[in-house]
Each structure stands twice: as C-alpha cells, then as structure tokens.
Amino acid sequence: MSFFPDVEPIRFGGPEASDPLAFRFYDADRVVLGRTLREHTRFAVCFWHTFCWPGSDVFGAGTFERAWLAEPDAVKGAERKIDAAFELIAKLGAPFFCFHDRDVAPECATLRESHALLDRVLERVEKHMQKSGIGLLWGTANLFGHPRYAAGAATNPDPEVFAYAAAQVKHCLEATHRLGGANYVLWGGREGYDTLLNTDLRREADQMGRFLALVAEHKHRIGFGGTLLIEPKPFEPTKHQYDFDAAAVHAFLQNYGLEREYKLNIEVNHATLAGHDFAHELAYAAANGLLGSVDANRGDPRLGWDTDQFPDDPREWALAWLEILRGGGLHGGGFNFDAKLRRQSVDATDLFHAHVGGMDAIARGLLAAEAILSDGRLERFREERYLGWEHELGREILSGRKSLEDLAGHVLANDLEPQPVSGRQEMLENLVSRFT
Ligand code: XUL
Numbered sequence: 001m002s003f004f005p006d007v008e009p010i011r012f013g014g015p016e017a018s019d020p021l022a023f024r025f026y027d028a029d030r031v032v033l034g035r036t037l038r039e040h041t042r043f044a045v046c047f048w049h050t051f052c053w054p055g056s057d058v059f060g061a062g063t064f065e066r067a068w069l070a071e072p073d074a075v076k077g078a079e080r081k082i083d084a085a086f087e088l089i090a091k092l093g094a095p096f097f098c099f100h101d102r103d104v105a106p107e108c109a110t111l112r113e114s115h116a117l118l119d120r121v122l123e124r125v126e127k128h129m130q131k132s133g134i135g136l137l138w139g140t141a142n143l144f145g146h147p148r149y150a151a152g153a154a155t156n157p158d159p160e161v162f163a164y165a166a167a168q169v170k171h172c173l174e175a176t177h178r179l180g181g182a183n184y185v186l187w188g189g190r191e192g193y194d195t196l197l198n199t200d201l202r203r204e205a206d207q208m209g210r211f212l213a214l215v216a217e218h219k220h221r222i223g224f225g226g227t228l229l230i231e232p233k234p235f236e237p238t239k240h241q242y243d244f245d246a247a248a249v250h251a252f253l254q255n256y257g258l259e260r261e262y263k264l265n266i267e268v269n270h271a272t273l274a275g276h277d278f279a280h281e282l283a284y285a286a287a288n289g290l291l292g293s294v295d296a297n298r299g300d301p302r303l304g305w306d307t308d309q310f311p312d313d314p315r316e317w318a319l320a321w322l323e324i325l326r327g328g329g330l331h332g333g334g335f336n337f338d339a340k341l342r343r344q345s346v347d348a349t350d351l352f353h354a355h356v357g358g359m360d361a362i363a364r365g366l367l368a369a370e371a372i373l374s375d376g377r378l379e380r381f382r383e384e385r386y387l388g389w390e391h392e393l394g395r396e397i398l399s400g401r402k403s404l405e406d407l408a409g410h411v412l413a414n415d416l417e418p419q420p421v422s423g424r425q426e427m428l429e430n431l432v433s434r435f436t
C-alpha cells in the first residue's frame with residue numbers, strides 16, 4: 001500500500017525546473033569541496049512533526065487526515081506510521097531519519113510494556129532500514145510529554161522521576177545503538193523552571209550533571225560509538241531551560257567535567273529564541289569544539305515562539321555553512337528537519353513541498369558558501385584584520401610573556417596612539433549578497 005501514490009521519487013531538475021516538486025539545488029551527487037552534497041548535508045526527516053503531529057495547536061484540534069494516523073489498533077497504527085515514514089523518506093532521497101521513543105510506539109500502562117512494544121515495532125523499522133539503506137541520524141527519549149515529567153525529568157524534585165527517566169533513556173540509547181544510530185540527543189524540554197519560587201537551581205543543576213554523566217557512562221558500557229548531543233533551547237515549554245544556549249551548555253558541561261562527552265545539536269529556531277543568529281550558535285559551538293549536528297527549521301520574526309517552519313532562506317544558510325565549513329564540518333552529524341507544516345497545509349503532498357524546499361534552501365546555502373570561500377576575499381579580510389597578532393607584540397601578549405606593567409611601559413615609552421581601522425561591514429555584506 002502506498003501512502004503517497006501521487007508523488008514520484010523526487011529528482012534533481014536544476015534551477016530552471018518547472019516541476020514544483022523537483023530539486024533545484026540539491027543535486028545529491030554533485031561534489032563540492034571534496035564531498036558530495038549528500039555527504040555534506042546528511043539530511044534527516046523527523047518522525048514527530050512529519051508523521052505523529054495531526055496539525056493540532058493550543059487553540060484547536062488536528063487538521064490533517066493522515067491514513068497512517070487513522071488506525072485504532074496501537075500496534076497496527078505504529079506499523080502503518082513506520083511504513084508511511086519510510087515511503088516518504090525514500091521518495092525524498094533523504095539518507096536519514098530521527099525519532100523519539102514515543103513517536104514510533106505509544107506509551108503503555110507500564111514501563112516494561114512500553115519497552116516491549118518499542119522493541120517490537122523497531123523490528124519493522126530495522127527491516128525498512130535494511131531494505132532502503134536509510135540510516136538513523138539520532139534517537140532520543142521523550143522526557144517531556146507525560147505528566148510525570150511536568151516538573152522535569154533529571155531535574156525533578158522527586159528522585160523516583162529521575163530513576164524513571166534514567167530507565168527510559170537507557171532503553172532508548174540501547175535501541176539507538178541497535179539501529180546503528182550516528183548520534184543520541186538529549187533535549188531538556190522540562191529541565192528548567194516555571195517559577196524560581198519553588199525551584200532550587202543549584203540542586204537541579206547537580207541532578208542534571210549526574211544524569212548526563214550516567215548517560216555517558218552507559219554509552220561507553222554498551223559500546224555505542226555515536227556522539228551524545230545536547231540540544232540547547234532557552235525556554236518553551238518552561239519559562240527558563242538550563243540548556244539555554246550553546247554558551248550556557250558549554251559552561252554546564254565544563255562545570256560537571258563532561259565537555260569531552262557531549263557535543264551540541266544546534267536548532268535554528270532555538271538560537272533565535274535565545275536572541276542569537278543561528279550562525280552565532282554555530283560559530284560558538286565550532287570555536288569550542290562542540291559542533292555536532294543541526295536541527296533545521298526557522299522561526300517567524302513576528303512570532304515569539306518555536307514555530308518550527310521549514311527553512312527557506314538561502315542567505316541564512318550560506319552564513320551558517322560558512323561557520324560549519326570553517327569549523328571542519330559536522331562529521332557524524334547532519335541536518336534534521338525539526339520542522340512542521342502550517343495547519344492549513346492539509347495535503348500529504350505538502351510534506352514533500354516542505355522538505356524539498358528545505359533541502360534546496362540548505363543546498364543553495366552550501367553552494368553560496370563554497371563560492372564565497374573560493375572567492376577568498378571574505379576569508380582574506382578576516383585574516384588580515386588580525387594580522388597584528390601574528391607579529392611580536394601580539395605573540396608575546398598571548399604567550400603570557402608580557403605583564404600589565406610591560407604593556408604600560410610599551411605604550412608610554414613610545415607615546416603610542418593606535419589608529420582605528422575600518423571593519424568594512426557594509427563592504428562585506430555587499431560581498432556576501434553577490435553570492436546569495
Ligand atoms: C523541541 C525540539 C525537540 C528536540 C528533540 O523544541 O526541538 O523536538 O529536537 O526532543
């Protein structure tokens with residue numbers, strides 16, 4: 001049975017293609033900077049928004065009629081959803097998927113039953129993976145949906161909830177390992193607070209530090225070779241989340257001695273909610289050896305929440321790629337579409353329009369970034385801007401051979417007044433505009 005009978009496998013048609021469902025820029029086999037676009041992008045389709053969410057919002061019911069969501073039997077429903085997912089992913093030509101444990105199998109009355117059902121439906125996932133060659137970019141446990149997690153998972157005031165979350169993550173990490181996942185993600189949706197009045201911040205940080213250490217320990221115990229990723233987000237659902245942004249997570253990891261165990265999964269809409277450009281979060285992660293993976297989406301500048309729209313701005317992606325490429329790439333990471341349709345986009349075909357557009361925007365950004373790098377002027381300008389630090393004074397300062405007294409002496413003896421040099425922001429913006 002086909003869930004998308006009207007959609008043929010998506011082909012590359014080039015920038016002038018007339019078919020609205022053809023790729024214009026994502027030419028998977030095209031080689032750029034020594035790698036194919038497929039290898040650079042490692043696109044992943046997410047289960048939750050694309051196959052689980054019915055189009056509901058806080059004001060209203062689901063608007064999507066999905067054949068795979070209509071099945072009342074839990075196991076059959078899970079199987080249909082998995083079949084629909086692999087059909088869509090294969091037709092898109094995306095090499096990966098991502099899932100929460102509860103996306104592929106619903107939660108049962110007991111944890112034991114939930115584990116058993118998950119294991120059972122993952123057999124179907126495994127079969128599809130073997131047949132299609134589609135891989136798992138990352139798995140994650142849903143530690144935010146069930147009411148038991150309302151006051152947090154690892155940061156809950158009740159250690160029994162901590163233990164429950166630990167059991168769930170143990171199982172999901174093992175399932176991710178079993179499916180050959182490239183990464184495992186932890187997003188702290190409920191790890192934060194709604195009010196400081198009932199919150200002991202220090203305690204909760206220690207609990208979370210312990211939790212993350214346990215996950216890392218278990219990863220090594222079972223021989224999972226993938227990367228553990230933390231996904232920063234400043235707020236929503238809570239008022240304040242402890243994994244606020246890349247810098248906050250970095251400090252947290254250092255505090256608990258975990259900086260070598262975790263990298264970051266940077267999400268566009270989470271960066272902008274934190275008041276940063278997406279490129280800033282990537283630059284920070286890259287500068288600190290924490291670049292792991294990307295959740296690709298976008299927010300709406302007029303709306304202050306996580307709208308999770310599909311990417312559409314090649315310039316934003318060109319600036320992102322500059323940071324990623326300068327940082328040496330994502331290695332085992334990839335670009336997961338943590339993005340959802342608008343509620344009025346009720347046709348299943350809209351899922352294809354959304355992903356095709358997103359893949360094209362990201363591919364186009366990569367091609368633009370490659371052109372900017374090979375043009376060389378932007379990189380040369382940045383390099384020359386810091387040239388002083390390559391000379392004697394700069395080197396001596398950084399190597400610690402100059403005291404404050406030495407530096408004061410240096411300036412006073414020669415009566416020095418440094419001359420301002422233009423940062424040329426507008427010229428550089430014009431340069432980027434020529435490529436985007
Ligand atoms: C929520 C979010 C999650 C994580 C995985 O904002 O981004 O979907 O990506 O739990």
Ligand code: CO
Nearest residue numbers: 231267295338
């Ligand atoms: Co995300």
